[in-house]
Amino acid sequence: xxxxxxxxxxxxxxxxxxxxxxxxxxxxxxxxxxxxxxxxxxxxxxxxxxxxxxxxxxxxxxxxxxxxxxxxxxxxxxxxxxxxxxxxxxxxxxxxxxxxxxxxxxxxxxxxxxxxxxxxxxxxxxxxxxxxxxxxxxxxxxxxxxxxxxxxxxxxxxxxxxxxxxxxxxxxxxxxxxxxxxxxxxxxxxxxxxxxxxxxxxxxxxxxxxxxxxxxxxxxxxxxxxxxxxxxxxxxxxxxxxxxxxxxxxxxxxxxxxxxxxxxxxxxxxxxxxxxxxxxxxxxxxxxxxxxxxxxxxxxxxxxxxxxxxxxxxxxxxxxxxxxxxxxxxxxxxx
Numbered sequence: 001x002x003x004x005x006x007x008x009x010x011x012x013x014x015x016x017x018x019x020x021x022x023x024x025x026x027x028x029x030x031x032x033x034x035x036x037x038x039x040x041x042x043x044x045x046x047x048x049x050x051x052x053x054x055x056x057x058x059x060x061x062x063x064x065x066x067x068x069x070x071x072x073x074x075x076x077x078x079x080x081x082x083x084x085x086x087x088x089x090x091x092x093x094x095x096x097x098x099x100x101x102x103x104x105x106x107x108x109x110x111x112x113x114x115x116x117x118x119x120x121x122x123x124x125x126x127x128x129x130x131x132x133x134x135x136x137x138x139x140x141x142x143x144x145x146x147x148x149x150x151x152x153x154x155x156x157x158x159x160x161x162x163x164x165x166x167x168x169x170x171x172x173x174x175x176x177x178x179x180x181x182x183x184x185x186x187x188x189x190x191x192x193x194x195x196x197x198x199x200x201x202x203x204x205x206x207x208x209x210x211x212x213x214x215x216x217x218x219x220x221x222x223x224x225x226x227x228x229x230x231x232x233x234x235x236x237x238x239x240x241x242x243x244x245x246x247x248x249x250x251x252x253x254x255x256x257x258x259x260x261x262x263x264x265x266x267x268x269x270x271x272x273x274x275x276x277x278x279x280x281x282x283x284x285x286x287x288x289x290x291x292x293x294x295x296x297x298x299x300x301x302x303x304x305x306x307x308x309x310x311x312x313x314x315x316x317x318x319x320x321x322x323x324x325x326x327x328x329x330x331x332x333x334x335x
Contacts, residue, residue, distance in 0.1 A: 002096055002167070002188045002205040002245070005122040006042045006139070007050055008160065008257055012037050013043055014051060014121065016159045020211055023066040030068040033059065035212060037072040042257040044122075045250045046076045046095035048086075052169060053119040055218045056324040065221035073118075077187035078174040079107050084160040087178045087185070097187040099232045103225075108187065111172040115220025117228060119208060120167040120188050123258070126247055127325040137247050138200050139258050141165055142209075147187060168217055169234055188261040194234040264322055 009017060011032065030053060032038075036257050037049065043051050049072045056067035077094040078087045094107055102108045124141030142163045171186040189206040197204055208214050213231050216223045247257040 002127075003046065003188060004123050004126040005044045005050065005125070005165075006124055007040055007044060007122045007164075008040045009123070010166075011038050013159075013161065014038070014164075016157075017161060018053060018068070018070060018121070018166050019159055020068060023064060028067070030070045031056070033069050033071040035070075035072075036328070037291045039072075041253050042255060043250060043253045044075070046093070047073050047074065049243065050186075051121045052171065053166075053218060054117070054123065054171065055220060057116075057221060058116065059148055063306045065219050066215065068218060071184060073171060073184040073186045075188075076185055077107060077111070077170060077172050078183060078185045079148060080110065080172050080174055081106075082174055086185065087174070088209075094187050096190045097202075099189050099191045099229075100280070102170065102189060103229070104169075108170050111170050113225060115225070116171050116173075117217050117220055118169045118186055119214055119217060120169040122163060122165045122184060124165050125167075125205060126195070126243070126257075127201045127204070134245075135207075135245050135248075136263070137245060138197075138240045139226075139243045140197060140200075140204075140238055141238065143239050143327075149184065165205075166214055168208050179325075189232055191232060191234050194236050194249070196236055197240060200240070203271075204234060207235045207238065207261075209235050209237050 008015070013033055013274075015029050020026060022028050038051055039049070051068060051070055053068050053222040054065040054072050055065050056069050057065040059069060066314070075095055076087070076090075077097070078090060079094075080092060084090070092107070097105075097108050097286055102112060123138050125139050126139055128135040128137050142162055142165055148160070148162050168189045169186045170189065171184055172185055173182045176184050191206045192198075192201045193200070193202050193204040208217055208231060217231055220228070241265050243258060244256060244261050246252050256313070
């Protein structure tokens with residue numbers, strides 16, 4: 001499953017990280033829609049909002065369906081047919097959608113057949129492994145290059161920073177009674193876990209690995225549902241590391257959430273380039289991250305807002321950890 005994510009890039013860098021080539025081969029960046037609502041976080045949970053990619057044609061009928069937009073949506077799909085006046089009254093959990101039932105359950109079938117496919121963006125996601133003494137959280141993400149640094153460069157320059165995790169999702173539009181504005185919400189599609197992470201949990205998000213997979217999933221006008229669902233498969237192209245139970249509390253929104261820890265190590269080992277990548281990413285992604293106020297959002301969303309709580313800077317956290325020479329290796333589990 002997928003019940004917690006991190007997405008810490010500032011709005012401008014998030015847009016740059018989502019650069020793509022349209023149908024004509026032109027290099028583009030997606031347009032931000034309602035950018036002012038986006039709130040970076042190291043600890044996002046269901047009923048909070050998060051950034052997604054979708055085809056521009058969902059918003060403008062005459063647009064090229066290969067063009068993409070970025071939008072901040074609420075996590076937890078509210079079906080368009082929902083009749084209550086508050087999404088919290090939905091009687092079932094729609095934060096995740098199982099791939100094997102998404103074409104049969106009414107909550108998702110209608111939206112999926114209408115082509116309402118989206119890509120949910122994150123630095124990575126958290127998953128908890130059940131152990132005898134409790135649950136151990138892990139942070140799971142795409143492998144990163146050594147130069148994955150969030151540099152302050154011109155907006156049109158090719159993105160060299162953190163590679164975002166791109167998860168397949170379904171979205172829908174619901175109009176609250178008495179409100180003029182539509183509420184956009186999404187669900188993350190889940191599949192059986194790949195071999196490398198199955199020891200942590202038996203389910204994982206459906207991850208779209210590469211721009212071609214993203215293009216096919218988003219372009220509902222060119223790629224029919226029957227073809228698009230073939231993209232929904234487990235992936236082995238992920239890495240992970242254990243993190244502190246600090247992340248367990250949804251109100252904890254700080255770099256400590258993704259900081260690597262050692263599990264039961266009896267001796268210290270040297271830091272590796274992977275941790276330097278993590279340090280650079282944390283240090284730079286926190287800079288310029290906007291803080292939001294409750295009144296920046298529609299009145300009915302106030303119950304879903306979590307107040308950030310920062311105790312240390314990202315640089316302090318991992319610099320202190322790396323200074324101890326302690327390094328839990330980025331792992332790919334072997335069966």
